[in-house]
Every structure is written in C-alpha cells, then in structure tokens.
Amino acid sequence: MYNTMTVHDILKTKGHGYLAMPPGATAYAALEVMADHNVGALLVMDEGKLVGVFSERDYARKVILQGKSSRSTTVGELMSSPPISASPSITLHDCMVLMTSNHIRHLPIMEIGAIAGVVSLGDVVSLIIRSQEAAIDQLENYISGDFPAFAAQ
Secondary structure, X not given: OOOOOEHHHHHHHHOOOOOEEOOOOEHHHHHHHHHHHOOOEEEEEEOOEEEEEEEHHHHHHHHHOOOOOOOOOEHHHHOEOOOOOEOOOOEHXXXXXXXXXXXXXXXXXXXXXXXXXXXXXXXXXXXXXXXXXXXXXXXXXXXXXXXXXXXXX
C-alpha cells in the first residue's frame, strides 16, 4: 500500500513549515535553533535559494571530530551541498530508497522551484507503519466477519 502513498501524504499531516539559516550563520547559532525546535537538520538558504542542508551529522563529523569551534565555523562551511531534494509526488518507497542510498535523514521537498516542506526518514517510516496497521486492522475485521462500515446497511 505504501507504494502508492506519496510524500504529499506526509506534508498534509505534518505541514509545510521548515527552519532555515543563512550560510554565514555560525554552527552554534544553528544548533541553538535545532535544539529549540527539536529538529535534526536545517535548510541553508542564501537569498531565498536552497543551497544546502545542515544536520547534526554534519556538525559531529565536521566540527567535533576535526577540532573546530562551533562559535566560529559557519553553516556554509559544514552543510551538505548540493542539497538532494524531491517532489511531493515521490512515493514513500522511492523516498526511502533516495534517502538511504544517499545516507540522508532529512529531505527538502521542492515544488515548482519553491520549498514545499521537509520530511525526515522518521516521518516516512511513521506513515508506513500507520498504513500497515490500518491494513492489518481491515484484514482482521474481514477475517472475523466484523464489518463496521457495513453495519448500518
């Protein structure tokens, strides 16, 4: 069933909001925003254009492990660029393949050249689980002969 569901289905529930920082912002400032909003990544925007994604993974690998300072290193130095993005019409299956093959956990969603939102791997997995649970419930009702949808007829 999740082969027919799309990222648009996630955005309908999650919403189209996103958090962004300019490339000149410090890693420390970006981490504060991420902590305040309990997110693992931010979009990096330069004059309204998506130029990269800054994630906790970028910070861990490019600041901490290289002995840099988060107060003096910019997001632009650390971001993953060019950003990998997708359309809202991409299926959940294809979205999972895209994210896992590129080793990313956050995917900007672009529609007609504008950001439509951001989905995480957790968002994708959560929707797939809910879809599978609904299918299991329907099958259990079918097997037991309990058809609530038809009870009123």
